Amino acid sequence: xxxxxxxxxxxxxxxxxxxxxxxxxxxxxxxxxxxxxxxxxxxxxxxxxxxxxxxxxxxxxxxxxxxxxxxxxxxxxxxxxxxxxxxxxxxxxxxxxxxxxxxxxxxxxxxxxxxxxxxxxxxxxxxxxxxxxxxxxxxxxxxxxxxxxxxxxxxxxxxxxxxxxxxxxxxxxxxxxxxxxxxxxxxxxxxxxxxxxxxxxxxxxxxxxxxxxxxxxxxxxxxxxxxxxxxxxxxxxxxxxxxxxxxxxxxxxxxxxxxxxxxxxxxxxxxxxxxxxxxxxxxxxxxxxxxxxxxxxxxxxxxxxxxxxxxxxxxxxxxxxxxxxxxxxxxxxxxxxxxxxxxxxxxxxxxxxxxxxxxxxxxxxxxxxxxxxxxxxxxxxxxxxxxxxxxxxxxxxxxxxxxxxxxxxxxxxxxxxxxxxxxxxxxxxxxxxxxxxxxxxxxxxxxxxxxxxxxxxxxxxxxxxxxxxxxxx
Numbered sequence: 398x399x400x401x402x403x404x405x406x407x408x409x410x411x412x413x414x415x416x417x418x419x420x421x422x423x424x425x426x427x428x429x430x431x432x433x434x435x436x437x438x439x440x441x442x443x444x445x446x447x448x449x450x451x452x453x454x455x456x457x458x459x460x461x462x463x464x465x466x467x468x469x470x471x472x473x474x475x476x477x478x479x480x481x482x483x484x485x486x487x488x489x490x491x492x493x494x495x496x497x498x499x500x501x502x503x504x505x506x507x508x509x510x511x512x513x514x515x516x517x518x519x520x521x522x523x524x525x526x527x528x529x530x531x532x533x534x535x536x537x538x539x540x541x542x543x544x545x546x547x548x549x550x551x552x553x554x555x556x557x558x559x560x561x562x563x564x565x566x567x568x569x570x571x572x573x574x575x576x577x578x579x580x581x582x583x584x585x586x587x588x589x590x591x592x593x594x595x596x597x598x599x600x601x602x603x604x605x606x607x608x609x610x611x612x613x614x615x616x617x618x619x620x621x622x623x624x625x626x627x628x629x630x631x632x633x634x635x636x637x638x639x640x641x642x643x644x645x646x647x648x649x650x651x652x653x654x655x656x657x658x659x660x661x662x663x664x665x666x667x668x669x670x671x672x673x674x675x676x677x678x679x680x681x682x683x684x685x686x687x688x689x690x691x692x693x694x695x696x697x698x699x700x701x702x703x704x705x706x707x708x709x710x711x712x713x714x715x716x717x718x719x720x721x722x723x724x725x726x727x728x729x730x731x732x733x734x735x736x737x738x739x740x741x742x743x744x745x746x747x748x749x750x751x752x753x754x755x756x757x758x759x760x761x762x763x764x765x766x767x768x769x770x771x772x773x774x775x776x777x778x779x780x781x782x783x784x785x786x787x788x789x790x791x792x793x794x795x796x797x798x799x800x801x802x803x804x805x806x807x808x809x810x811x812x813x814x815x816x817x818x819x820x821x822x823x824x825x826x827x828x829x830x831x832x833x834x835x836x837x838x839x840x841x842x843x844x845x846x847x848x849x850x851x852x853x854x855x856x857x858x859x860x861x862x863x864x865x866x867x868x869x870x
Contacts, residue, residue: 425594426587433586456502456557459488460546464555467506467513468548474513481506481514489516505556519558528554600628608635612846616643721759723869726797727752727790729762733769734788740774745782748773751789756797757869760845768841771834772801772862779805779860796847797868802854802861813851842866 463484470477481504489501503516505523515521520536525545534541539560547554604621618636623629671694734748741748758765776786784804791798808816808823815821819836842849847866854861 426590429590430587456488456492459484460504460544460555460557463504463506464546464548464553467508467553467555471508471553478514485514485516503558505558507554507556509552516558523556523558525556600625604628604632612844616646721761723757723759724762724765726756726758726765726799726866727754729765730769730788730790730799733766733773737770737773737777741777741786744777744780746777746780747785748777749785749787751787751791753791756790756792758797758845758866759869760866761841764841764844768838768864769799771838772799772864775834776801776803776805776860776862779803781805792868793865795868796865799864799866800861802859804854804856804859807853807858807860808851816851817849838862838864 463481466480466484467477470480485504488504492502501516503519504514505512505516505519505521506514512521520541523534523536523541523543525532525534525543528545528547531542531544534543541558541560543556543558545554545556600621600623604619604623607619607621616639618639619632621632623632730752731750734750738748773786773788780786780803786804787800787802789798789800789802812823816823817835817839819833839849842864845866847864849865850863852861852863853859
């Protein structure tokens with residue numbers, strides 16, 4: 398049981414694995430974010446360029462308003478000072494940082510050559526050499542940007558001062574109604590972007606779901622009608638690939654089936670002729686060498702017949718000739734054991750059946766018969782004389798469990814997956830065989846949506862084959 402203390406770590410690890418996993422949705426979102434970042438960078442660049450050219454013109458209206466107030470209230474100094482103070486604070490609070498002169502615009506107002514108002518913290522010796530021209534001046538060891546305008550009479554002047562490098566900030570502040578909505582909307586655009594991408598990719602997921610739900614032998618074209626330009630090439634190429642695979646598999650199956658059928662006739666004729674010749678020679682006294690040669694010929698003939706039969710069964714297991722139908726798997730196993738009992742008797746092997754309850758599956762009878770025959774034939778062939786082959790059939794949950802256990806030499810764990818390959822045989826095996834039996838069994842099991850596994854019997858010797866097939870609903 399996993400402790401609660403480890404669960405957050407597992408969640409984080411799983412989350413990190415999902416983040417690292419490639420995703421088209423995440424790729425599209427990153428593309429949108431990159432495009433928005435590019436647009437934002439262009440906007441910032443334009444603002445910076447604008448700030449370099451617009452200088453203090455963004456506060457031109459405020460500066461001229463102060464000039465007008467200073468002129469109109471020249472005869473009332475107290476009222477003039479209060480008005481200029483209020484306008485100065487409003488300018489600083491809207492475009493700067495309050496009373497901090499290093500982060501705010503400042504003003505100096507002259508009348509009749511003497512200062513009547515000066516913002517807090519601004520040096521008093523700042524002066525322009527020309528009016529209505531922005532200049533960079535040095536005062537108190539710092540660089541300042543300043544512009545002076547004056548009244549028509551020349552008696553009143555107003556100098557607007559900003560710290561050096563503050564132009565960009567002022568331009569942002571003055572044009573915030575363009576940039577601020579973009580900054581605020583970026584987080585709120587992520588969820589709609591993700592949702593829109595998910596909805597746009599729904600046809601893609603529909604096609605992927607249909608392909609994932611198919612069995613290993615379903616090579617039919619995709620039934621989803623691709624109406625989108627981006628999806629049509631994928632569906633068209635996939636269907637074309639399925640067509641080529643069907644044609645290739647059909648040619649392969651046809652070739653093997655035709656070859657197997659063609660081989661059956663000469664092999665049978667050869668066997669008949671050899672047996673007839675053997676019968677003629679038995680009328681005389683055959684030598685021991687003749688007996689040995691005839692035995693080899695008959696054994697080779699039997700092996701060739703077995704190989705041809707297995708090739709035909711392999712092709713039938715791939716072709717799915719008969720439609721699946723419900724059947725009792727336990728009855729089918731009993732029927733095949735009765736048919737194979739004579740073969741087991743010849744090999745001096747006993748077969749026992751362990752069946753607890755009826756087990757019904759839906760499948761192809763010919764394929765299941767081929768599977769059972771190959772499993773029983775292998776078990777009796779590789780079992781020593783006088784041993785027992787145990788066949789079990791029972792239901793475990795939603796699966797039918799068929800087990801066949803022998804007492805033979807078994808198969809090394811390293812080879813238990815390779816023996817399902819066609820024509821592969823255990824190099825240490827002394828019994829003759831074609832290497833197709835287990836390939837046929839796996840083909841049938843896969844066609845029925847089941848699974849097969851090889852394991853030890855638990856008694857120290859032998860091999861147990863376990864087949865799991867879904868039961869009938």
